[in-house]
Amino acid sequence: xxxxxxxxxxxxxxxxxxxxxxxxxxxxxxxxxxxxxxxxxxxxxxxxxxxxxxxxxxxxxxxxxxxxxxxxxxxxxxxxxxxxxxxxxxxxxxxxxxxxxxxxxxxxxxxxxxxxxxxxxxxxxxxxxxxxxxxxxxxxxxxxxxxxxxxxxxxxxxxxxxxxxxxxx
Amino acid sequence: xxxxxxxxxxxxxxxxxxxxxxxxxxxxxxxxxxxxxxxxxxxxxxxxxxxxxxxxxxxxxxxxxxxxxxxxxxxxxxxxxxxxxxxxxxxxxxxxxxxxxxxxxxxxxxxxxxxxxxxxxxxxxxxxxxxxxxxxxxxxxxxxxxxxxxxxxxxxxxxxxxxxxxxxxxxxxxxxxxxxxxxxxxxxxxxxxxxxxxxxxxxxxxxxxxxxxxxxxxxxxxxxxxxxxxxxxxxxxxxxxxxxxxxxxxxxxxxxxxxxxxx
Numbered sequence: 001x002x003x004x005x006x007x008x009x010x011x012x013x014x015x016x017x018x019x020x021x022x023x024x025x026x027x028x029x030x031x032x033x034x035x036x037x038x039x040x041x042x043x044x045x046x047x048x049x050x051x052x053x054x055x056x057x058x059x060x061x062x063x064x065x066x067x068x069x070x071x072x073x074x075x076x077x078x079x080x081x082x083x084x085x086x087x088x089x090x091x092x093x094x095x096x097x098x099x100x101x102x103x104x105x106x107x108x109x110x111x112x113x114x115x116x117x118x119x120x121x122x123x124x125x126x127x128x129x130x131x132x133x134x135x136x137x138x139x140x141x142x143x144x145x146x147x148x149x150x151x152x153x154x155x156x157x158x159x160x161x162x163x164x165x166x167x168x169x
Numbered sequence: 170x171x172x173x174x175x176x177x178x179x180x181x182x183x184x185x186x187x188x189x190x191x192x193x194x195x196x197x198x199x200x201x202x203x204x205x206x207x208x209x210x211x212x213x214x215x216x217x218x219x220x221x222x223x224x225x226x227x228x229x230x231x232x233x234x235x236x237x238x239x240x241x242x243x244x245x246x247x248x249x250x251x252x253x254x255x256x257x258x259x260x261x262x263x264x265x266x267x268x269x270x271x272x273x274x275x276x277x278x279x280x281x282x283x284x285x286x287x288x289x290x291x292x293x294x295x296x297x298x299x300x301x302x303x304x305x306x307x308x309x310x311x312x313x314x315x316x317x318x319x320x321x322x323x324x325x326x327x328x329x330x331x332x333x334x335x336x337x338x339x340x341x342x343x344x345x346x347x348x349x350x351x352x353x354x355x356x357x358x359x360x361x362x363x364x365x366x367x368x369x370x371x372x373x374x375x376x377x378x379x380x381x382x383x384x385x386x387x388x389x390x391x392x393x394x395x396x397x398x399x400x401x402x403x404x405x406x407x408x409x410x411x412x413x414x415x416x417x418x419x420x421x422x423x424x425x426x427x428x429x430x431x432x
Contacts, residue, residue, distance in 0.1 A: 012196075012197070012200075015197065016197070016200040016201075016204075019197075019200075019201065019276055019278070020204050020276075022277070022278060022279070022280075023204075023276045023277045023278070026277035026278075026279040026418045026419065027418050027419040028352065028353055029279060029350045029351065029352050029353065029354060029356075029418060030352060031278075031279055031280040031281065033280070048170070049170070052170060052171075052174075056174065060189065060190075060193050061193055061196075061197065063190065063193070064190050064191075064193035064194040064196075064197060065194065065197060065278070066283070067283050067285065067313070067323070067329070070186050070187075070189070070190045071178050071186065074178070075175060075178065078171055078174055078175070079171065082170075082171045114282065115281075115282070118282045118283075118328075127348070127349045128281055128349050130349075130351060130352075131281040131349055131350060131351055131352060132281050134352045135280065135281050
């Protein structure tokens with residue numbers, strides 16, 4: 001499980017960076033969601049169990065900081081991980097572009113799922129959509145920008161810890 | 170595997186979930202607090218670049234403010250004594266007393282889903298869950314979670330927060346709730362159960378303040394300004410929109426009102 005631990009550390013770093021960025025952007029009412037990045041690399045490049053636990057631990061990290069019922073992010077990340085893992089053989093998963101696209105799609109899906117869960121708390125759900133849309137667009141732009149760096153960081157961290165899975169033949 | 174993990178989590182006792190949540194929160198707290206301290210240090214060095222003339226000027230302004238505040242403190246003391254004397258005469262229950270606990274903001278989390286901030290004081294300073302949080306502009310929110318060295322504050326702009334409020338100059342309670350926070354806009358809230366004879370518009374806004382009902386917030390604290398009211402669908406009351414202070418999204422320091430009776 002060394003691979004899961006190393007991936008968890010990279011997710012910890014990602015969460016901290018995104019949280020700092022969100023804190024700095026709060027005055028503009030901009031907020032970034034990077035859930036897609038928490039599952040993509042572990043689902044595309046790692047053996048199932050190691051990647052699965054890394055995604056769940058990353059989800060628990062997000063859960064600890066959110067007012068959602070504890071386990072919501074972890075559950076959603078686990079589902080997203082399983083879906084991506086089961087489709088990865090049909091993808092050119094070694095390609096960075098493919099990984100970025102998977103991260104973007106996973107991010108939209110997770111964002112939509114959490115938004116649906118929060119609808120009950122809003123006074124007028126219809127009035128919220130411009131803000132939701134704006135958060136999503138900015139999040140997607142930032143993910144497209146940082147995903148190649150983050151995947152490289154995860155790969156390099158696994159190599160340093162000698163926990164990188166063997167490349168498929 | 171997925172099914173097993175989800176089933177295990179659903180069947181896990183609440184105590185275990187609470188412990189895991191608390192552990193993960195405390196795991197992330199040092200990074201947030203360190204970031205906040207680094208930001209403070211950055212501001213400190215930026216301020217060191219100011220000239221001595223600036224410092225002398227600021228000191229002079231502070232001295233003027235101090236003298237006017239000293240006068241206000243004296244007046245406040247006299248008024249408080251008067252209130253206590255009248256309360257004793259009328260045998261009214263005494264007002265809730267609070268201890269002021271000032272805290273730096275470590276992190277702000279202003280999503281469309283929730284609006285929260287983390288402050289750098291927690292159970293180590295005796296901060297209780299539910300304590301009101303204020304700043305110079307009025308109400309910030311209430312303490313939603315307390316951890317070892319940090320606390321999470323739910324803001325007035327959070328859609329999940331409701332406050333019993335009154336319109337300035339009126340005593341009838343109305344309900345305030347946080348609402349949408351548009352990008353590059355100001356934070357908003359909505360009010361419900363507004364009496365039909367209350368009017369407000371953008372040109373003639375009305376101040377919305379806490380009512381003191383519910384026992385969380387002391388009465389008279391500013392929540393925001395009502396800039397629109399319109400009859401509700403049932404015609405019995407009005408609903409309206411409240412503009413909150415834009416500084417709410419950029420606060421660096423807040424004050425937690427810790428009820429003395431809870432200590």
